[in-house]
Amino acid sequence: MNLVVVSNRVARGKPNEPMTGGLAAALLPVVEHSGAIWAGSSGRVRDGHQKEPFAEIEALGSGAIATLDLPAAHYGGYYEGFANSALWPALHSRSDLIRVSRDDYVSYREVNAFMARALMRFRKAKTAFWVQDYHFLALGAELRDLGVDDPIGFFLHTPWPVAAVMQGVPNHRELITAMLAYDLLGFQTNEDCQNFLGYVAGELGLAVEDGVAISQHGRTRCEVFPIGIDAEKFAAYAAKSASHPDVSRLRRSLNGERLAIGVDRLDYSKGLVNRISAFDRLWTEHPQFARSISLLQIANPSRGAIEAYGNLQNEVARLVTDVNGRHGEVDWTPIRYLNKGFSQTVLAGLYRTAQIGVVTPLHDGMNLVAKEYVAAQNPADPGVLVLSKFAGAANELETALLVNPHDIDGMARAIAVAAAMPLAERKMRWDAMMKKLRGHTIQQWSADFVAELEKCRTEKAVVAPLETQPPQALRWLKSAISGVRLI
Numbered sequence: 001m002n003l004v005v006v007s008n009r010v011a012r013g014k015p016n017e018p019m020t021g022g023l024a025a026a027l028l029p030v031v032e033h034s035g036a037i038w039a040g041s042s043g044r045v046r047d048g049h050q051k052e053p054f055a056e057i058e059a060l061g062s063g064a065i066a067t068l069d070l071p072a073a074h075y076g077g078y079y080e081g082f083a084n085s086a087l088w089p090a091l092h093s094r095s096d097l098i099r100v101s102r103d104d105y106v107s108y109r110e111v112n113a114f115m116a117r118a119l120m121r122f123r124k125a126k127t128a129f130w131v132q133d134y135h136f137l138a139l140g141a142e143l144r145d146l147g148v149d150d151p152i153g154f155f156l157h158t159p160w161p162v163a164a165v166m167q168g169v170p171n172h173r174e175l176i177t178a179m180l181a182y183d184l185l186g187f188q189t190n191e192d193c194q195n196f197l198g199y200v201a202g203e204l205g206l207a208v209e210d211g212v213a214i215s216q217h218g219r220t221r222c223e224v225f226p227i228g229i230d231a232e233k234f235a236a237y238a239a240k241s242a243s244h245p246d247v248s249r250l251r252r253s254l255n256g257e258r259l260a261i262g263v264d265r266l267d268y269s270k271g272l273v274n275r276i277s278a279f280d281r282l283w284t285e286h287p288q289f290a291r292s293i294s295l296l297q298i299a300n301p302s303r304g305a306i307e308a309y310g311n312l313q314n315e316v317a318r319l320v321t322d323v324n325g326r327h328g329e330v331d332w333t334p335i336r337y338l339n340k341g342f343s344q345t346v347l348a349g350l351y352r353t354a355q356i357g358v359v360t361p362l363h364d365g366m367n368l369v370a371k372e373y374v375a376a377q378n379p380a381d382p383g384v385l386v387l388s389k390f391a392g393a394a395n396e397l398e399t400a401l402l403v404n405p406h407d408i409d410g411m412a413r414a415i416a417v418a419a420a421m422p423l424a425e426r427k428m429r430w431d432a433m434m435k436k437l438r439g440h441t442i443q444q445w446s447a448d449f450v451a452e453l454e455k456c457r458t459e460k461a462v463v464a465p466l467e468t469q470p471p472q473a474l475r476w477l478k479s480a481i482s483g484v485r486l487i
């Protein structure tokens, strides 16, 4: 099978560079091992109509990566506009942050149509398209308009909210109707999948039977495929990382204190303000934890051209300065705050150095950092994961210390419990989480999705001739009854 994977963000496969986001991090090994072609944005734009749209095609393991310069006139309206200032806030239940114009929607559709045209050059016999994420909700419909009848699947990396929130997105009916051109829609959690089907039945008034939505486009199967990680790879990175200068310097700098680590894009969905407030509460209400627990927060800048992200960056920086100013001492900095990224090989060592992993998003599709933190722990002395119950990962990592990120006192208590947890309990919780991670790897995730997508090809082959039957049957019936008087 010729598999074509499509996403806005692609990763170049350089192990010593930071990944931008979990989608790119997750798909990299999938493409490397499956032989797929991975098409996405080059991050550059180009004016006018391109005869040869792809800027670059390079090998990536047994697959290849094709990066495309997107149309300059539409890039801003598509990426910063409709995708990240309408869809992203809505998908994370933050309708209050929706800022969008009619032109943004036009640009979004233009880029979806542009990508569909560009993908046609990768279409061969027995192709299947696998589209990733909210940047390309309408790409399947655009491919169908170009005559593609191959299986086309879509996976959503973010949550899908309740119908009332999606109704806040301009053109939501048109867009979600377009999504039904996909044969297979994948979600991170059962809740996301049920919310989507609830919208299809309630808002679009379409029939839904056993997870299949029936529309003018035919049948769209909706299923849950929680994304995984390569846990063994992280464990191996972590075991080898102690000699890396960043990791050894961090270790030497800890004067017997317990370290908590947070690793996030600077995004309002990640709950950074609430998390830092919880540490503030801990040091204020329980001064015995001053000097004995500190926080290393890596907050990689993200989507900086969007106002909500700029505001967040200022707010978090102010809060960190305030907390450090009040609780710090001449030889102790409570929060080490870094606005830069690290490679995954280094991150694994930083995760292993920290006795507590804090992952407290307000909403998150999965959150791979939570899984990576667990995989990187020393089996003989594992750290404790404090995890928001609103991260997709909480469905699998039930033996983490699950917290409500809106409850600052509750989070402060959980951090204190994590710091004091006896070894036997830490091992018991970690073993259970590690078992889940090993049983559900990133390779398994992609194999499951692709297998389900291939089934759609078989189903279509069976259903298509049946669909052509009514007119033929009608013609036969008409000829059979011609000359007969019906009474």
Ligand SMILES: O=P(O)(O)OC[C@H]1O[C@H](O[C@H]2O[C@H](CO)[C@@H](O)[C@H](O)[C@H]2O)[C@H](O)[C@@H](O)[C@@H]1O
Pocket (backbone or CB within 6 Å): 009, 020, 021, 022, 023, 024, 026, 133, 134, 157, 158, 227, 302, 303, 364, 365, 366, 367, 368
């Ligand atoms: O491409 P950017 O705009 O820089 O954003 C980075 C990525 O953020 C989101 O990642 C999601 O995918 C993860 C893997 O499935 C998941 O764990 C996480 O919960 C999601 O937020 C976004 O969905 C990607 O499209 C972006 O590339």
Ligand SMILES: O=c1ccn([C@@H]2O[C@H](COP(=O)(O)OP(=O)(O)O)[C@@H](O)[C@H]2O)c(=O)[nH]1
Pocket (backbone or CB within 6 Å): 017, 018, 019, 020, 021, 022, 023, 025, 026, 263, 264, 265, 298, 300, 340, 341, 342, 343, 344, 347, 366, 367, 368, 369, 370, 372
């Ligand atoms: O400095 C950094 C910070 C993060 N990451 C990677 O970025 C991904 C973040 O994915 P997650 O699902 O946690 O969140 P997202 O950013 O996709 O919303 C993870 O694989 C991290 O290992 C990285 O390589 N370097």
